[in-house]
Amino acid sequence: MTIVRLGQGDTVLAPEAVGAKAANLDRLIRMGVPVPPAFVLPIAHCVAVLAGAPGAEAAMRDDLAAGIAWLEEATGRRFGDRRRPLLVSVRSGAARSMPGMLETVLDVGATTTATRGLVRATGNPRFAFDCRRRLLESYGETVLGLGRAPFAARRDELMRAEGVASERDLDGDAMERLVRAYEDVLGRADVTVPDDPAAQLAAAALAVFRSWTSPRAVAYRGLEGLDALRGVAVTVQAMVFGNRSLRSGAGVAFSRDPSTGAAAPVIEMLIAAQGEDVVSGRRTPHGEAAFAAALPEAAARLGTLLGQLERAFGDVQDIEFTVEDGALWILQTRAAKRTPMAALRFAVDLAEAGVIDTAEALRRLADIDEAALIRTRLAEPGEPAARGIAAAGGVAVGRAAFDADSAVALAATGDPVILLRPDTSPSDVAGFAAAAGIVTAVGGRTAHAALVARQMAKPCVVGCAALVVSPGSGRATLGGAVLREGDWLAVDGDEGAVHLGTPRTVVERPPELDRIAAWRAGAGSEIRGQRLPMAP
Missing domain, CATH: 3.50.30.10 (Phosphohistidine domain)
Incomplete structure (x- = not known):
């Protein structure tokens, strides 16, 4: 087994080997889209680890070390360093999208030494300690199994003492005290987050692999007919920081409305936040207008990319993005989950625009019960x-x-x-x-x-x-x-x-059903356009 460095080879990556997330990121890099450097532990690693194959975990650790060495070279930062620390995200990626069902650990590498290094590198103690507290919370919940509640209780206690309504309002000193409170939570539970970045990384990767067999993941695969999937890949990516400043943020964007099917983007984001703040649903994000007002250049660049990626992948895209000090980075793109009504409108609109042909439009609607479209x-x-x-x-x-x-x-x-x-x-x-x-x-x-x-x-x-x-x-x-x-x-x-x-x-019956009926009857030859490659 070995790692796959995204954007580095000539071979098209198969989702069945590296997961849909990594396959799509590799394609984005080749298109010139700004994507933080990343490497992947393929799905074969997960299969071996979960089967208890001899030497599987040791091989995983060796491959992680090789991948980190490459990321250090690509970024000019060092994992756990006291001056220019590299932090990484550890993300799941199955061959088919399973949104929210598998684990992710962010800010891996935020050791006590690296946290001080972030202070030195940025001159921003609040940002540095925010990264550290996010690691402790994410690692404690995901790797150590402590759940969200003990951390939330200490956070709320500190916010009441400070007289603020959100952790966003905590200053650098208070954020450092929140880190100490989280370390106390871990100590009281008789567990710890290792201060060795390599140990953090290995434990996070194992947690992602083991989330494949979690009750919620198993239930989801059963509901969605995905029981044939073999396992999950782990994508390790250099962190970009939406929580770095007021010119930073994180969000999710759809190239069209996934609820109604309207041909207008849907963008939600939070300023001075990381992506988990948005997708977790624990905070209500801002819309497109607020994004454009706060970060106009990044918002304009994202608007252009949404159209480009929809055309390139031949389908409506769901994009995760981060803005770090005004610079836009894309962390993920995938075919958007959609309501049956939106699926109908997407298929008709993309066929009429020539992005897909009518045969492809009908294929996408083949499994949708027309009763659900009423x-x-x-x-x-x-x-x-x-x-x-x-x-x-x-x-x-x-x-x-x-x-x-x-x-x-x-x-x-x-x-x-x-x-x-x-x-x-x-x-x-x-x-x-x-x-x-x-x-x-x-x-x-x-x-x-x-x-x-x-x-x-x-x-x-x-x-x-x-x-x-x-x-x-x-x-x-x-x-x-x-x-x-x-x-x-x-x-x-x-x-x-x-x-x-x-x-x-x-x-009520949607009028688009009449168009679909005409195509099925052999009409619609006026709809022309070359079918483009599909996203995995």
């Missing part, structure tokens, strides 16, 4: 109890459930269920599957909840600030009304609205 809407919607962000279209009426287990149990009675959560995590996938609709109090259209809802064709509203869920209490408040488990409500994923009770619904 649009349901509220007959007389009236004033909703609360509003949020429309994340996945359609209307669902059902009974309230406040966690995944309750959603599964309530759905087993035969009634439709609406899952309401403060935010969501990939561990909620069983609740997603059981629910007819989803509502979250925070998050944006690019959060895990929205991505999975679109893929599963579930109406979804996120960023519903008027929703307050009290975990474990069996109750919530929605715009001043008290909801108890089992109460009826309606989710309008087109309007971003939540209604109490059981309002009447009507259905």
Whole structure:
């Protein structure tokens, strides 16, 4: 086994060998798109490690050391260095996209020495200690299995003491104290984050491999018909820092609206943040206008790239990006998860634009049940109890459930269920599957909840600030009304609205279905255009 250095060879990388993420990044580099240097442990490593093959873990460590040596040469930084430290992300990548189901560890290499090195290199102690606290939290949750709660409790305690509403408002001194608090959490649990960067890296890679067999990943593959996949690759990439300054940020962008199918980009980002802040759904991000106002050059460059990548890959793209001190970097591109309605409109629009031919458009729609394309809407919607962000279209009426287990149990009675959560995590996938609709109090259209809802064709509203869920209490408040488990409500994923009770619904047939019927009958020869290579 060996590593694969992205963008360095003449061979086209196969997703089945290195994962779709790495295969697409390799292609981006060859196109001249700004991508941080990266290497990959292929899926064969995962297969060997999970099978307990003799020497598999030792071979993995040797390959990681070789890859880090190459990244050091490519970046001019050194792993764990006291002056110019290299930090890396450790990301998962299966042959087919499994958004949020597998693990990622960021800021690997942020040892105590390297953290001081970041202070020396940047003159920004707050940034340096923010990277260190992010590593401790990510490593503690992902590698050591401590969960989010103990870190969140200490963070909230410090914020109350400082009189601030968010960790974004903590200064450098407070952020250093937060690091000490996180180290205390680890100590009380009798675990530690090693201060050897190579040990951090190996443990993070193993955690990614082992996440392949986690209950949520297994459940997701079963739901999506991906049981034939063999394992996951690990992409190790030089960190670029969206949390470095107010001219930095991170976000997710779609080349077209994945909920409605509208031919307009959807961009969500946060200033002075890393990518996990956006996709986790724990914060509600800013939209395209705020991005353009704060970082106009990066926003313009991203807008151009969205169109270029859609044409190059022949499909609507979901892009993860970071801006570091004004410079735009692309960390991932993949075919966007979409609602059935968006899939229909994408196929028709791309065929009419000549990006794909009609045969390809029909192929993309072959597995979609046309009944799912019949649009349901509220007959007389009236004033909703609360509003949020429309994340996945359609209307669902059902009974309230406040966690995944309750959603599964309530759905087993035969009634439709609406899952309401403060935010969501990939561990909620069983609740997603059981629910007819989803509502979250925070998050944006690019959060895990929205991505999975679109893929599963579930109406979804996120960023519903008027929703307050009290975990474990069996109750919530929605715009001043008290909801108890089992109460009826309606989710309008087109309007971003939540209604109490059981309002009447009507259905409509989208006109694009007539176009598809004509193509199937052999018409549509006026649609011309050469089919382009498809994204894995």
